[in-house]
Amino acid sequence: MTTSATGGAGLEGVVATSSKLCYLDGQRGVLAYCGHDIHDLASQATFEEVCYLLWHRRLPTRAELGDLQTEFARARQLPAGVVRLMRSLPPGHAMDAVRTLVSGLAHYDPDAGDDSAGTALRKSVRLTAQIGTLVATLGRLSSGGGQIEPDPVLSHAGNFLYLLTGERPGGLATRAFDVALTLHADHELNASTFAARVAAATLTDLHSTVVAGVATLKGPLHGGANAEVMKMLLAIGEDADDDRVETTIRGMLARKQKVPGFGHRVYRTEDPRATHLRQMSSDLGEQAGNLRWFEMSQRIEAVMREETGIAANVDFYSASTYYTLGIAVDLFTPIFVVSRVAGWTAHVLEQYANNRLIRPRAEYTGPEYPQTFLPLDRR
Numbered sequence: 001m002t003t004s005a006t007g008g009a010g011l012e013g014v015v016a017t018s019s020k021l022c023y024l025d026g027q028r029g030v031l032a033y034c035g036h037d038i039h040d041l042a043s044q045a046t047f048e049e050v051c052y053l054l055w056h057r058r059l060p061t062r063a064e065l066g067d068l069q070t071e072f073a074r075a076r077q078l079p080a081g082v083v084r085l086m087r088s089l090p091p092g093h094a095m096d097a098v099r100t101l102v103s104g105l106a107h108y109d110p111d112a113g114d115d116s117a118g119t120a121l122r123k124s125v126r127l128t129a130q131i132g133t134l135v136a137t138l139g140r141l142s143s144g145g146g147q148i149e150p151d152p153v154l155s156h157a158g159n160f161l162y163l164l165t166g167e168r169p170g171g172l173a174t175r176a177f178d179v180a181l182t183l184h185a186d187h188e189l190n191a192s193t194f195a196a197r198v199a200a201a202t203l204t205d206l207h208s209t210v211v212a213g214v215a216t217l218k219g220p221l222h223g224g225a226n227a228e229v230m231k232m233l234l235a236i237g238e239d240a241d242d243d244r245v246e247t248t249i250r251g252m253l254a255r256k257q258k259v260p261g262f263g264h265r266v267y268r269t270e271d272p273r274a275t276h277l278r279q280m281s282s283d284l285g286e287q288a289g290n291l292r293w294f295e296m297s298q299r300i301e302a303v304m305r306e307e308t309g310i311a312a313n314v315d316f317y318s319a320s321t322y323y324t325l326g327i328a329v330d331l332f333t334p335i336f337v338v339s340r341v342a343g344w345t346a347h348v349l350e351q352y353a354n355n356r357l358i359r360p361r362a363e364y365t366g367p368e369y370p371q372t373f374l375p376l377d378r379r
Contacts (some may be wrong), residue, residue, distance in 0.1 A: 186343030
């Protein structure tokens with residue numbers, strides 16, 4: 001006996017819900033948030049404007065943006081108990097720490113215990129502000145630095161880099177990181193967003209939905225690809241010539257090894273987010289006087305296009321972008337959380353507003369029904 005199923009493996013091609021937040025056209029390489037093309041947002045908007053857009057489905061006025069910036073500034077400081085928890089955690093995967101610490105933030109939230117729709121937006125703003133501080137502080141403490149208090153004058157991107165490095169970032173660094181946050185803010189029903197919506201559909205609290213997203217993002221088939229890209233570049237070596245770069249990539253392909261940072265489940269053309277990160281990688285490398293990581297990435301991209309026709313995705317150039325900004329490789333996936341929490345919470349708010357428990361069916365492929373039950377002494 002079997003039950004019928006639709007769609008491919010991994011629910012490919014299955015439309016699981018309707019949403020007003022993110023539009024994707026994989027054939028044309030289109031990504032839009034609430035109708036606004038990602039190229040316009042990356043080139044003209046700030047991450048704070050994108051957060052407002054996702055939460056309210058429209059861009060903010062100047063006054064509304066100012067109010068949100070003020071709310072972010074007030075919310076960025078971490079509770080002392082969460083910092084103590086951070087310091088007490090044993091060394092390990094940074095995403096394990098992020099998962100635990102986001103859960104810890106729930107205990108200190110002023111609206112803890114109140115899961116009404118009216119508080120969910122306040123929690124979204126607060127949690128987005130706090131996670132930036134959390135990940136930056138985690139990175140700073142891991143590198144042996146001391147905790148730094150957020151600067152209310154700096155933007156969300158600027159604060160992250162300041163809290164991580166202890167130095168106020170320049171304009172290009174701030175802009176590059178802001179663009180990266182914008183590009184990663186949402187991406188329709190990716191695995192972590194779907195996990196967050198499934199959790200939200202049970203009417204659990206907002207922090208729990210974000211923990212579900214973090215736990216899902218940790219999986220190597222979702223988050224972490226940009227870290228693998230940078231590990232590949234480092235393994236090839238900064239002093240490698242183009243022949244060595246090409247030989248390495250062709251060898252990986254010959255051995256049928258996956259080259260990280262290429263291909264996408266949705267896009268059949270270039271990932272539109274890669275367009276902007278390619279430029280950011282180039283600009284940052286030029287400013288730093290070291291274009292080698294960018295040039296190596298370009299060479300790898302050329303080989304991949306020649307050999308496979310597969311285009312780079314968002315992860316490929318974000319690797320060299322983050323590395324040139326001085327960000328440790330083990331923070332690459334946690335930075336994904338810093339950005340994607342805006343999208344997760346927007347989807348959770350949307351789920352809360354028109355909720356129905358998400359409960360799909362499975363196609364049964366087990367032993368034929370009915371089976372004969374044998375008593376224990378006859379088995």
